[in-house]
Amino acid sequence: MDLILNRYRNLTALVAAILVQLVLLAYQVKSNQEVRLIRVWAVSAVTPLARLLEGGRSGSVNFFRDYFVLLDVREQNKRLQTDLNRVQLENQVLRSELDTAERGKALSVFQEQSGMKTVAARIIGNSPGSNGRVVLIDRGTGSGIQPGMAVITPDGIVGKIVSSYPTASNLLLITDPAFAAGVLSQKNRVHGTLKGTGNSNVIVDYVQNEQNVEVGEWFYTAGDDRIFPKGLLAGTVTAVRPGRTVKEIFLSPSGLQHGLEDVLVILEGDHKPIPDLPPPNQTVHLQPLPPAEGGTGLAGDPTNAASPSANNPSNNASNNNGGAQTDLDREVQRTRRIGEDQKHVFGERGRGAPDFNKIPDNKVPDPGARPASASPPSQTPAATPPVNQPRQ
Amino acid sequence: MSDLSAGFSEPPRRTKVPKFKWVAIIGVPLAAILFQVYVPRFFTYLAYLEMPLLVTVYYSLRRRSPPFGVVFGMCIGLAQDSLSNHPLGMFGIAKTLVGYFAASVSQRFEGSSDLLRLMLAFFFFFFHQFFYWLLSRALLGEAVSFEPVQTLVLAVLNAAVAVPLFRILDKLDVTD
Numbered sequence: 001m002d003l004i005l006n007r008y009r010n011l012t013a014l015v016a017a018i019l020v021q022l023v024l025l026a027y028q029v030k031s032n033q034e035v036r037l038i039r040v041w042a043v044s045a046v047t048p049l050a051r052l053l054e055g056g057r058s059g060s061v062n063f064f065r066d067y068f069v070l071l072d073v074r075e076q077n078k079r080l081q082t083d084l085n086r087v088q089l090e091n092q093v094l095r096s097e098l099d100t101a102e103r104g105k106a107l108s109v110f111q112e113q114s115g116m117k118t119v120a121a122r123i124i125g126n127s128p129g130s131n132g133r134v135v136l137i138d139r140g141t142g143s144g145i146q147p148g149m150a151v152i153t154p155d156g157i158v159g160k161i162v163s164s165y166p167t168a169s170n171l172l173l174i175t176d177p178a179f180a181a182g183v184l185s186q187k188n189r190v191h192g193t194l195k196g197t198g199n200s201n202v203i204v205d206y207v208q209n210e211q212n213v214e215v216g217e218w219f220y221t222a223g224d225d226r227i228f229p230k231g232l233l234a235g236t237v238t239a240v241r242p243g244r245t246v247k248e249i250f251l252s253p254s255g256l257q258h259g260l261e262d263v264l265v266i267l268e269g270d271h272k273p274i275p276d277l278p279p280p281n282q283t284v285h286l287q288p289l290p291p292a293e294g295g296t297g298l299a300g301d302p303t304n305a306a307s308p309s310a311n312n313p314s315n316n317a318s319n320n321n322g323g324a325q326t327d328l329d330r331e332v333q334r335t336r337r338i339g340e341d342q343k344h345v346f347g348e349r350g351r352g353a354p355d356f357n358k359i360p361d362n363k364v365p366d367p368g369a370r371p372a373s374a375s376p377p378s379q380t381p382a383a384t385p386p387v388n389q390p391r392q
Numbered sequence: 393m394s395d396l397s398a399g400f401s402e403p404p405r406r407t408k409v410p411k412f413k414w415v416a417i418i419g420v421p422l423a424a425i426l427f428q429v430y431v432p433r434f435f436t437y438l439a440y441l442e443m444p445l446l447v448t449v450y451y452s453l454r455r456r457s458p459p460f461g462v463v464f465g466m467c468i469g470l471a472q473d474s475l476s477n478h479p480l481g482m483f484g485i486a487k488t489l490v491g492y493f494a495a496s497v498s499q500r501f502e503g504s505s506d507l508l509r510l511m512l513a514f515f516f517f518f519f520h521q522f523f524y525w526l527l528s529r530a531l532l533g534e535a536v537s538f539e540p541v542q543t544l545v546l547a548v549l550n551a552a553v554a555v556p557l558f559r560i561l562d563k564l565d566v567t568d
Contacts, residue, residue, distance in 0.1 A: 009459065010459060010496070013458065013492075014462050014492045017466045018485055018488060021466065021470075021480075021481040021488065022481065022485070024479075024480055024481045024484075025480070025485075028479040028480060029479060038480060039474045039475075041474070042474030046426060046475060050429060053430055057434075124433075125430050126428075126429060126430075126439065127475065127477060134476065134477040136429065136475070162477055172477060178477075
């Protein structure tokens with residue numbers, strides 16, 4: 001026997017290794033239990049390194065971003081040589097800070113308003129393998145997370161925890177084919193089962209052909225799966241067609257539409273009624289803009305900051321009906337007037353640039369002057385109620 | 393061309409088996425797994441790069457020992473399984489076979505030829521994906537689809553990455 005084993009040493013090693021793994025596999029499939037110890041070791045080994053990498057990445061990205069922003073400001077200062085750019089820089093910094101803070105703020109506002117006990121987590125890694133729809137989050141059993149807990153964002157449901165370890169957890173996204181949750185349509189109160197398809201869409205299964213579901217209708221969690229509390233947004237219907245026995249309903253998952261970086265894990269859920277109206281987008285309360293220096297500043301409308309155009313400075317400037325809000329906007333208006341005066345078409349190829357030294361005949365408003373339509377700072381409420389603004 | 397002919401004709405038994413430090417043997421697979429866990433977050437298309445597989449092929453080819461290839465493939469596959477949502481053993485079995493066959497091939501051919509490495513990386517990627525699909529269907533009963541054309545394209549991409557990667561890993565060889 002020993003002779004045979006020695007002679008076929010290589011093959012014996014292969015067969016032994018495969019057999020061990022087959023037994024391991026069979027045990028897991030039959031008993032429906034996982035070999036937790038090995039997974040804990042692997043996750044514990046990888047999580048600190050992934051955190052270290054993430055810290056290094058975000059640190060270096062922030063450093064370079066800051067560096068280039070400062071470099072850009074320096075060039076602008078040299079070119080324009082006025083205090084206008086200092087205010088412009090402040091605006092840019094504030095806008096970028098607002099952008100950065102918006103997601104976190106929306107998350108914390110939602111966390112406070114939802115009435116549920118949740119814990120915020122960040123996604124730190126993907127599942128290995130190209131076919132996985134499982135991601136790794138940086139919170140584990142140490143934060144009270146357990147398998148089966150629901151994971152959401154202010155926009156809707158995201159998935160559920162499938163395994164949790166001391167420092168991290170595996171999150172099964174709703175787009176994974178193994179995912180399922182009970183859902184209820186808003187308008188016609190149709191019950192169904194939300195399932196992942198492996199791509200960006202999800203489907204609602206087990207809805208009879210006789211039942212009425214319309215395109216654009218919203219689906220909410222039904223709460224009957226004991227995972228998701230009732231009344232959380234699941235998605236909007238993008239297509240409906242009759243099938244053999246049940247309807248084929250395709251949903252665009254609302255929780256994933258703005259990307260996935262920060263999520264909330266529901267520790268203690270709270271069932272809510274399905275609203276009668278379409279879901280409003282998440283409200284974010286923002287303080288009014290600070291007044292400009294020298295007493296000539298404006299207290300901007302806080303709703304502008306939360307509006308979609310706040311994310312796009314150019315839109316914000318061009319769509320401004322009540323006069324320029326910032327020095328940057330006034331500078332844009334001044335540039336446009338110069339262009340119109342010289343009959344220059346901006347963006348046209350081969351036309352070069354207008355002569356900015358020629359002052360147009362009609363008076364250009366002083367960049368420092370306050371527009372007539374703007375409200376004085378004292379009239380602007382110190383704190384305004386939250387406003388609902390569509391995100392898209 | 394001379395490199396190619398040498399790679400196919402020279403019996404590898406006459407050449408020395410490369411030696412690696414334990415840090416390299418443990419650190420490189422760990423880095424490969426970390427790469428697959430972390431990098432696709434920011435570069436989605438890099439999810440199709442099977443770094444753990446390429447590392448398995450490389451070490452198995454270089455060490456020329458099928459038992460080493462078996463153990464190495466099994467360990468890296470199980471580690472990959474541990475971080476996925478699938479039962480332990482799926483990647484493990486596939487990579488065990490890859491490690492074994494790669495080491496067996498290296499006993500016949502010199503594993504330092506670029507062309508041979510390219511071909512082996514291509515073949516083993518396809519083999520790995522196909523075997524993983526087979527295991528998913530046969531053992532887990534999952535209705536997953538296998539797309540040969542897409543897999544072939546990915547195999548080419550992985551093979552293209554494998555050649556320079558293996559060159560870099562050659563630097564870790566501490567044989568005198």
